[in-house]
Amino acid sequence: MESTFPVVDLSTLNNGDERGSTMELINDACENWGFFELVNHGISHELLDTVEKLTKEHYRKSMEERFKEMVAAKGLAAVQSEVGDIDWESTFYLRHLPTSNMSEIPDLEEDYKKAMKEFAGELEKLAEQLLDLICENLGLEKGYLKNAFHGSKGPTLGTKVSNYPPCPKPDLIKGLRAHTDAGGLILLFQDDKVSGLQLLKDGQWVDVPPMKHSIVINVGDQLEVITNGKYKSVLHRVIAQTDGNRMSLASFYNPGSDAVIYPAPALVAKESEESQVYPKFVFEDYMKLYVGLKFQAKEPRFEAMKTIESTVNLGPIVTV
Numbered sequence: 001m002e003s004t005f006p007v008v009d010l011s012t013l014n015n016g017d018e019r020g021s022t023m024e025l026i027n028d029a030c031e032n033w034g035f036f037e038l039v040n041h042g043i044s045h046e047l048l049d050t051v052e053k054l055t056k057e058h059y060r061k062s063m064e065e066r067f068k069e070m071v072a073a074k075g076l077a078a079v080q081s082e083v084g085d086i087d088w089e090s091t092f093y094l095r096h097l098p099t100s101n102m103s104e105i106p107d108l109e110e111d112y113k114k115a116m117k118e119f120a121g122e123l124e125k126l127a128e129q130l131l132d133l134i135c136e137n138l139g140l141e142k143g144y145l146k147n148a149f150h151g152s153k154g155p156t157l158g159t160k161v162s163n164y165p166p167c168p169k170p171d172l173i174k175g176l177r178a179h180t181d182a183g184g185l186i187l188l189f190q191d192d193k194v195s196g197l198q199l200l201k202d203g204q205w206v207d208v209p210p211m212k213h214s215i216v217i218n219v220g221d222q223l224e225v226i227t228n229g230k231y232k233s234v235l236h237r238v239i240a241q242t243d244g245n246r247m248s249l250a251s252f253y254n255p256g257s258d259a260v261i262y263p264a265p266a267l268v269a270k271e272s273e274e275s276q277v278y279p280k281f282v283f284e285d286y287m288k289l290y291v292g293l294k295f296q297a298k299e300p301r302f303e304a305m306k307t308i309e310s311t312v313n314l315g316p317i318v319t320v
Helices: 010-014 016-032 045-074 110-138 144-148 221-226 283-293 299-311
Strands: 007-009 035-039 090-097 156-164 176-179 185-190 197-201 204-207 215-219 236-238 246-254
Touching: 007 010, 007 016, 010 016, 016 035, 016 110, 045 090, 045 110, 045 156, 045 185, 045 246, 090 110, 110 144, 110 156, 110 185, 110 215, 110 246, 144 221, 221 283, 221 299, 283 299
Parallel strands: 007 035
Antiparallel strands: 035 215, 090 156, 156 246, 176 236, 185 215, 185 246, 197 204, 197 236
């Protein structure tokens, strides 16, 4: 029987009767899907509407023409066979933590910067709330994951702002090729009309349903390592559509660059050290490796980190 995509109503956590079943749903989603969709998450609908409106306006004014030029220059509209090395997306990256890069990005209007700053602040709070719920589900002390992500300067938070314009050959060009996310916890605010995001579950591609004002959450590689594989990052992709321009704001709540990542000792079986299957590494080293291998399987990345680990003695985790 096909199970339905997990949708979590965060407001039920305040209700004693429903809290247990909601926590169970979050745990099941992290364990068996790697994804879930949040409603009543505490971020105002008004703010989300503003962010969406301004993102779409910014694309039309500043990005659309450039995207069309790129398509023309690469001859993408006329391809006859599958394109394996390019994504049908128009994108730019905003960094919020530890420091913002918004002032360096051309063409960002003041009202858009202001809305994105407020949005990032809300997402940071939501990410930390979710990390504590995950700690509770895993039997880790409150704040464990936030500390694990902290490094010396706190976590990193950034938003990849993407538009997936209408594509004439969606069967040949992916909006975004299949990959797992390298980081920690990903919070996605996506278009509620144009679909396209899919995840791989039990060998099948499953649509992540567009829902108005929802935030889609998914588990990144770092949470897989810290949970010693109890929660796994999941392959996902974006299918380009022939009509409709899909907006996607994916915000990555990641470890700080110098954070040391390794399985939580409480989750590694007590009997023997051998049961620790995941490596210990500095997040920045993992990212350097990931950049070149994003669209390949994650397991060799973990193996490569083990090799590095055996030659470097990593110090203890920095706690705040």
